[in-house]
Amino acid sequence: MDMQSLYLLVPLAPLVGAIIAGLFGKVIGRAWSHRITIALVAVSFFASVAIFRDVLAGHQFNGTVYKWMSSESTSFEIGFLIDRLTVMMMLVVTFVSLMVHIYTIGYMEEDPGYQRFFSYISLFTFSMLMLVMANNFLQLFFGWEAVGLVSYLLIGFWYTRPTAIYANLKAFLVNRVGDFGFLLGIGLVLMVFGTLDYQAVFANAHNYVNDMAPIPGISVGLLTSICILLFIGAMGKSAQFPLHVWLPDSMEGPTPISALIHAATMVTAGIFMVARMSPLFELSDTALSFVMVIGAITALFMGFLGVIQNDIKRVVAYSTLSQLGYMTVALGASAYSVAVFHLMTHAFFKALLFLGAGSVIIAMHHDQDIRNMGGLRKYMPITWITSLIGSLALVGTPFFSGFYSKDSIIEAVEYSHLAGSGFAYFAVVAGVFVTAFYSFRMYFLVFHGEERFGKAHHDHEGDHADEEISTDHHHGLAPGQKPHESSWVVTLPLILLAIPSVLIGFFAIDPMLFGGYFLDSIYIGQNHQALTEMREEFRGPVFMVFHALADLPFWLAVAGAGSAWFFYMKRPDIPATIKQKFSAIYTLLDQKYYFDRFNDWFFAGGARGTSRLLWKFGDVKLIDGFFVNGSAKLVGMFSGVLRTFQTGYVYHYAFWMIIGVSALLTVRTWFE
DSSP, rough: OOOOHHHHHHHHHHHHHHHHHHHHHHHHHHHHHHHHHHHHHHHHHHHHHHHHHHTTOOOOOOEEEEEEEEEETTTEEEEEEEEEHHHHHHHHHHHHHHHHHHHHHHHHTTTTTTHHHHHHHHHHHHHHHHTTTTHHHHHHHHHHHHHHHHHHHHHHHSSTHHHHHHHHHHHHHHHHHHHHHHHHHHHHHHHHHOOOOOHHHHGGHHHHHOOOOOOOOOOOBHHHHHHHHHHHHHHHHHTTTTTTTTHHHHGGGGGGHIIIIISSSGGGHHHHHHHTHHHHHTTTTHHHHHHHHHHHHHHHHHHHTTTOOHHHHHHHHHHHHHHHHHHHHHHHHOOOHOOOOOHHHHHHHHHHHHHHHHHHHHHHSSBBBBGGGGGGGTTTTHHHHHHHHHHHHHHHTTTSEEEEHHHHHHHHHHHSSSSHHHHHOOOOOOHHHHHHHHHHHHHHHHHHOOOOOSSSSOOOTOOGGGGGOOSSOOOOOOOOOOOOOOHHHHHHHHHHHHHHHHHHHHHHHHIIIIITTTTOOOOHHHHHOHHHHHHHHHHHOOHHHHHTTTTTHHHHHHHHHHHHHHIIOTTHHHHHHHHHHHHHHHHHTTTTGGGHHHOOOOIIIIHHHHHHHIIIIIIIIIIIIIIHHHHHHHHHHHHHOOOHHHOOOOOHHHHHHHHHHHHHHHHHHHOO
């Protein structure tokens, strides 16, 4: 098989699986639905491995598969760009998707929508692959919208639950806001450059550095406008402040979806897109500062929300928000390879944490409240150790993969000289303590301490946050019932994801950050030298570990984990006292900074109010009352007046004829 056929095989194999499971799932049955979709995603993964080896050998591809449409001098094409950035994303997407497919056999085995679920996740994989393999903005936008559409279907998979319908509608609408900016950015690219091809746009971008955007009444640079508009799309897809509100609610979908959306696919699309657009972003310091500050706000303030969550999946969800903020900060510091490196390491340990949470949920009979758990370590040894590995990687423990990428982000921001870098550095350093605290709070409450399951649970001090505990099918263990380890189709993906969560950072940091792996894929301007300065300090991953032991972030991580152990294992009365003493702050965090309240009041309420006004005034009074009924009344009034003249007497008609002739003669006399 030639390489171009292999390129086509990668996205088309999951698409074929999605079609077979979706259209013929009832015919072929549950077992064959998962066998076919898993086999075809595995084909996609192994084809990606073969392409990766080919790209490492120095072969790249940038070409058109077919021309979709022509409009005057502009061609709209479907094509692939296969370089080192692309194949790294292909490997991550296909491997994590394969693990999620296998895991789903165990997690969804009793669900009536089994075949439909496999169809959706395969379609999701196809959409993401089309996005990352694109060589033009048209195909990028197709993949961008396709992952948004399939995520809508997946978040609302249990469509009989009102909370799931609310969550998927919220995700869809918030992403429409971001995608509107994204589409405007692509439109501006087409208007200015006359093409949607990456290579042509990047080659000519430097010619427009000093041009102003054709936006009436606003004086802003052309490239700054394009970059910020494109990044608004990334803010929606990658859940950056203030378009982050959809992601925690997406937990209403089944747990495998949480791993797929949050780890390797949808939320990383925005990070990948900005890295791919580095030749544009490097020409606008304003856009980079904007990116960095937005990422810093997300990294720190979304981490705070993870501290008070009691739903096991929501804790991991807020950690995703925070880690996406870290990646975005790295993008703003022009350390694109660092951001993509963290994207890769994060994909493995975050998928591990979500699937570990799902294993716990299965054992707890779909009770997701961590306050109802405790002591699961002895019942679920594989889930325990893999979840510990995921947590250690998340907080940036030396020798775990998350350490190398997270520490590199902090260092890159420290070397940055752009506006906003000081605030960003504070945010990412402070975020280390917060991340360690909420991660180990969850870990200790779930796996250690008192066994709180199988009991009649109280209302948790009247905490109304319980209303937001999303459950896959909320049951819980019966009194006296004990949890047990999940089946091999659940634990095998956990083990396979735990291996790269430990090792991949150690082996990949040198080539990906300092060995020039991304030299042909990512462009960095001469005035943005953070990565160059880091390269001069780098002495290998082992030296990096020992160097970090004397740095503040490491000790903040230790302090965060130690505080969580002390507060929740030794003195659980302290968190309750803090909550009582600082009830205003707790309420602010519990209400998620009132973003949802504001959106419901201002945007949703405003839309309903506007609709009500248009209905009562525009429709009822103006259209029905004035135009429709008003015109009918006017005709009726006019007819009523005319009716008085239609008496049927000849002498009345003769009289009006004389009046008419007299009027005509008078008018004629005036004009003569």
